[in-house]
Amino acid sequence: MFTRLSIILCIILMDTRPSPVYGQNSKSKAETQNSLGEGAAAALSIAERADREIFFEANIRPILVDKCVKCHNDQKTSGGLKLLSHQNILKGGDNGPAIVPGNSNKSLISLAIGRKSEEIAPMPPKESLAKNQIQDLNRWINDGAIWPDSVSKLISNSTQMKLEAGR
Numbered sequence: 784m785f786t787r788l789s790i791i792l793c794i795i796l797m798d799t800r801p802s803p804v805y806g807q808n809s810k811s812k813a814e815t816q817n818s819l820g821e822g823a824a825a826a827l828s829i830a831e832r833a834d835r836e837i838f839f840e841a842n843i844r845p846i847l848v849d850k851c852v853k854c855h856n857d858q859k860t861s862g863g864l865k866l867l868s869h870q871n872i873l874k875g876g877d878n879g880p881a882i883v884p885g886n887s888n889k890s891l892i893s894l895a896i897g898r899k900s901e902e903i904a905p906m907p908p909k910e911s912l913a914k915n916q917i918q919d920l921n922r923w924i925n926d927g928a929i930w931p932d933s934v935s936k937l938i939s940n941s942t943q944m945k946l947e948a949g950r
């Protein structure tokens with residue numbers, strides 16, 4: 784809660800503070816940002832990064848928590864894959880990194896949720912994600928798969944133990 788608030792505060796500050804770049808010449812903020820380059824994660828402005836962190840919290844984290852981590856956690860690592868942290872996802876499972884940031888076409892998670900790959904099993908195994916959930920995950924990957932630094936693990940160890948006990 785606190786981090787989400789501070790992200791929002793940060794955006795408000797960014798937008799209202801008189802800035803030498805936006806204030807003194809006639810370039811709009813959008814034009815200035817476009818001239819920085821095509822969405823490379825390294826060139827993200829603070830506001831863009833904050834936007835993507837909010838997108839992660841609102842759309843991506845709930846999908847991973849509700850639909851994926853019960854089979855991809857510290858205790859149960861189906862396919863050799865944990866999906867609890869940014870590190871876990873970049874490291875991947877038996878077939879290598881689960882995502883290629885910026886490229887959903889090459890990302891195993893996208894292949895898995897797309898359910899059309901011959902190499903990667905459909906995920907979740909039984910029931911497809913909703914169309915908008917698939918779109919959100921692909922958008923998140925294509926936008927650089929931004930993961931807030933404050934989220935070291937999606938669910939706590941004790942929640943994992945409960946998942947384990949519930950099976």
Ligand code: HEC
Nearest residue numbers: 850851854861862864876877878879891892895904906907
């Ligand atoms: C009911 C358990 C279960 C759920 C839920 C589940 N998976 Fe899996 N997942 C598996 C199993 C089992 C494998 C190994 C399949 C195989 O090798 O044939 C796997 C493999 C994968 C792989 C391939 C890993 C590799 O390197 O080979 C990816 C990517 C993946 N899952 C992503 C997801 C995502 C994303 C979700 C949520 C949308 C999800 N899974 C939900 C059981 C699950």
